[in-house]
Amino acid sequence: MSTNHDEKEMQKPISEYAKYMKNLLPVNIPANYKLKPLIERIAGEDRIRSGVHALRDFFHLFFDRLISDGHLYVKPQKTRNPNDYQFLHNMNHLLIDMGYHSKLADSGDSLLISKIPSFTTSKNKIPVSKHAKCLRFLTLCGFSFVGTDNDAMIFNVSQEHVLEVSYPNNPDLLIGLKVLSIADMELRTERRYSNDDNLLRCDYSLIKDEAHWEMENTEYLRAFLQKINPDLIISSLTGNIKQQYAAHVILKGFLDETGGRIVFISTANVFDGALIGDNTEKDTPCPASKYGCFKVACEELFGNLNERSLNVRLPKILAQKDADHMVEQAVSGKPVYSNLYFNLSTPSYAVVAIKYCVDQEKYGVMHLVSNDNISVDECTCSIMSQMGKSDGYTPQILAPKALCEMYELLDASQLRLSKDGNMYLTMVCMDVDIATQFNFSCEDVISTLSILKAGNL
Numbered sequence: 001m002s003t004n005h006d007e008k009e010m011q012k013p014i015s016e017y018a019k020y021m022k023n024l025l026p027v028n029i030p031a032n033y034k035l036k037p038l039i040e041r042i043a044g045e046d047r048i049r050s051g052v053h054a055l056r057d058f059f060h061l062f063f064d065r066l067i068s069d070g071h072l073y074v075k076p077q078k079t080r081n082p083n084d085y086q087f088l089h090n091m092n093h094l095l096i097d098m099g100y101h102s103k104l105a106d107s108g109d110s111l112l113i114s115k116i117p118s119f120t121t122s123k124n125k126i127p128v129s130k131h132a133k134c135l136r137f138l139t140l141c142g143f144s145f146v147g148t149d150n151d152a153m154i155f156n157v158s159q160e161h162v163l164e165v166s167y168p169n170n171p172d173l174l175i176g177l178k179v180l181s182i183a184d185m186e187l188r189t190e191r192r193y194s195n196d197d198n199l200l201r202c203d204y205s206l207i208k209d210e211a212h213w214e215m216e217n218t219e220y221l222r223a224f225l226q227k228i229n230p231d232l233i234i235s236s237l238t239g240n241i242k243q244q245y246a247a248h249v250i251l252k253g254f255l256d257e258t259g260g261r262i263v264f265i266s267t268a269n270v271f272d273g274a275l276i277g278d279n280t281e282k283d284t285p286c287p288a289s290k291y292g293c294f295k296v297a298c299e300e301l302f303g304n305l306n307e308r309s310l311n312v313r314l315p316k317i318l319a320q321k322d323a324d325h326m327v328e329q330a331v332s333g334k335p336v337y338s339n340l341y342f343n344l345s346t347p348s349y350a351v352v353a354i355k356y357c358v359d360q361e362k363y364g365v366m367h368l369v370s371n372d373n374i375s376v377d378e379c380t381c382s383i384m385s386q387m388g389k390s391d392g393y394t395p396q397i398l399a400p401k402a403l404c405e406m407y408e409l410l411d412a413s414q415l416r417l418s419k420d421g422n423m424y425l426t427m428v429c430m431d432v433d434i435a436t437q438f439n440f441s442c443e444d445v446i447s448t449l450s451i452l453k454a455g456n457l
Contacts, residue, residue, distance in 0.1 A: 011076040014085055018066035021088075024201045025059055027223040034209035039183065043104070048207075051176030056202040058173050062141050069140070071275060075131055087133070092200055093118040094134050098165055099181025099371050106176065110166040111174050131327040142169045183207045218246055227253045232358065235266040241294045249297050249384045255305060264302055266295045266313045268342065268369075268425050272407050277373070277424025278339065281313075281365040281431070288415055289407040299365070307363045313427060314350055315343035315369045323449050330380050330393045338377040338395035339422045340403075343369035344445040353438045366431060373426040374442040382446050398423060 011017075028147035035045055042048065066073075071077035074087045098116045118139045135145060147163035167173045180199055199207070233251060237244045248264075257261055270451060273288030287293045302309040316322075330336045345353075345368060353368045374382075377395040384390070398406075400415060403423060418424055429435045 008080055009082055010078050011082045011085070013076060014074040014087070015067045017083060017085060017088075018063040018070055021197070021200060022060065022063035022067075023228055025056055025063075026202055026220060026418045027227050028202065028220065029053055029056060030219070031199070031267050035207055036183075036209050038186065039179050039207045042179050042182065047172060047175055048179050051174070051179065052202070052204045052207075053176070053456060054170045054173035055176030055180065057170070058141070059200065059202050059416055063154075065137070065141055074139055087130075088197065088200065090118075090130055090134055091137070092308065093195060094138075095177060096155070096181045096184055096199055099177040099179075100185050102165070102178065104178065104320060105164070109171040109174075111163050111178070113163040113165060114161075114440050116163070116398055122442050143167055179207055180204065202448070209296050218250055221250050222245055222254075225250070227260065230260060232263070232437035234263045234354070234358075235298075241290065241343045245294065247296065248301055252301050252305075255302075255308065260310070261308045261310075261436040262302055262305065263310045263312055263358060264298055265354075267292070268315050268427050269314065269407070270299070271427070272425055275403075275423040275425055276416055276418045277422075277426045278428045279367075279426070280428050281367055286416070291408070307361075310357060310363050311365045312354055312357065313367050313369075314363065315427060317347055317350060318344050318379075318445050318449070320449055323446075326376075326380050327383055327387070327389075330384070333393070335396045335398075335402075336377050336380050336393055337398040338375055339447070340398045341372050341373045341375050341424045341426055344379070344442045345370060345440075346445050346448055348448075349438065349440065349445070353434070356437060357434070360433070362431070362434075366434060367427040367429040368434070368438065369427050369429055370440055370442050370445060371429075371435070373424065373440050375422075379442065379446065382443065386446070386449070397421075 029049075031049070035048060039048060043051070094116070097116045098111060098113060101115050101117070102113045104110075105112055128211070139145065144166045145163065146166075147161060149181055165174070180202070183204075184199055187206045233255070235248065235251060237247060251262065265435070268279075269289055269292035270285035270287050271283070272286075272292045274286040285292075285296045285299070287296050299311045302311065350368060357368075358368055380393075400417065404415070429438075
C-alpha cells in the first residue's frame with residue numbers, strides 16, 4: 001500500500017475552522033439533568049446548569065470573533081494536520097487552567113487564580129511570546145483580568161500575586177468554565193487528539209450522571225443532526241452497547257428523512273461464532289459474542305439503505321500502544337496463543353481505505369484487511385524481533401473454553417472451529433479494486449510501527 005502520510009498542506013483560514021467548531025456547540029442543552037457527585041459539590045445545581053449555558057453562549061461569541069478577526073491572530077501554516085491550529089490549543093490550555101486552578105470569589109463574580117501551569121511553569125505549554133495574543137483575544141471576547149502586567153500583557157501570578165478573572169456580561173459563565181475544566185482534568189478517562197477540544201465544544205457530557213445519560217444524549221443527537229444536516233455520517237461509536245444501538249436507530253431515522261449516506265465501522269467479530277477463516281463479504285455473519293451480535297444488528301439496521309450504506313469490517317487494528325501491550329503481556333508471562341489467527345491493519349491504513357471507499361461511492365459490505373493472516377504468537381515474535389529482544393516465552397494453545405471467556409461468547413455449544421484445531425477470526429476482501437489499491441501484509445503492518453528499543457520495558 002503506497003500512501004504518503006508526511007506530506008504537508010496549507011491550512012484554511014482560521015475563520016473557516018471557527019465556523020466548523022461553532023456548529024459543534026450543543027444546540028438544545030436540557031433545562032434539567034442529573035450531575036455527577038464531584039460536580040454537584042462545586043456550586044448549586046441550578047447555577048451549574050446556568051453556567052454551562054452561559055459558557056456555550058460565550059463560545060458562540062468566541063468563534064464569531066475568530067470568524068471576523070481571526071486573521072489578525074492566526075496565519076495559516078503548512079502542516080501535516082490542516083486542522084491543527086496552535087492558537088486554539090493555547091486558548092484551550094489557558095481556559096482549562098483558569099477554571100481548574102482557581103477559587104471562586106466569595107461574591108461569586110470572579111475567579112481567583114494563583115497559578116496557571118500553561119503559562120507559568122518551567123515547561124510552559126504556551127510560550128511567553130504568545131501570552132499577550134491569548135489575553136488580548138479573551139479581553140476582546142469580554143473577559144476582564146486584574147493582576148496582569150497591562151503593558152506587556154503577561155501573567156505574574158503566585159500565592160502573593162493573585163490574578164482575578166471576571167466576565168461582567170454574565171458571571172455565571174465562570175461557574176460553567178470551572179465545572180467543565182474540572183471535568184476535563186479529573187473525569188476524562190481517555191485522552192486522545194479527537195477529544196482535546198472538548199472544552200471549546202462545550203461538551204458537558206462528562207458532568208452528567210451516567211444513569212441519566214441515554215435519553216438526554218439521544219435527544220442531543222437528534223438536535224445535533226438537524227443542525228449540522230450532514231450528507232455523510234461515519235459511525236465509529238464506542239461505549240455502552242445499548243446506548244450505541246439507540247444512537248444508531250436515531251441515525252437511521254435521520255438518514256431515512258434526508259437521503260444521506262452512512263459508513264458503519266464494523267468488525268471481524270461478526271464471524272466469531274465460526275472460526276473457520278477466510279470469510280468473505282458474501283458469507284453470512286455468524287456471531288457468538290454480545291459484541292459481534294451488536295455489530296450485526298447495526299449492519300442489518302442500515303441494510304435497507306442500499307446504495308447509501310457501507311458496512312466496513314475491520315480486523316485487529318495494530319497501533320503502537322497495541323504492539324507495546326502485546327509485548328508487555330508476553331514478558332509478564334501472560335498467555336501468547338499459537339492457534340488464534342487474525343488479519344491486521346493500522347489506523348492510517350484504515351482511514352485512507354475508508355476515504356477511498358467514500359470517494360468511490362462503495363456500498364454494501366467491505367472487508368478492509370491485510371492480504372494474509374497471522375497468529376498471536378507470530379505477531380508477538382515479529383514485534384519483539386524488531387525490538388532486538390528474544391521472545392523468552394512458551395506459546396500456548398487456546399482452548400475453546402478460554403476462547404468463550406475471552407470473547408464473552410453467548411452460546412459456546414454453537415461454536416464452529418476449523419478441522420486443523422486452529423481458530424481463524426480472519427476475513428478476505430473480494431472487491432478487486434480495494435484488494436488492488438490496498439494490498440498489504442501483516443508484516444507490512446508490523447513494519448510501520450515505531451517499536452520500542454530493547455530494554456525499555
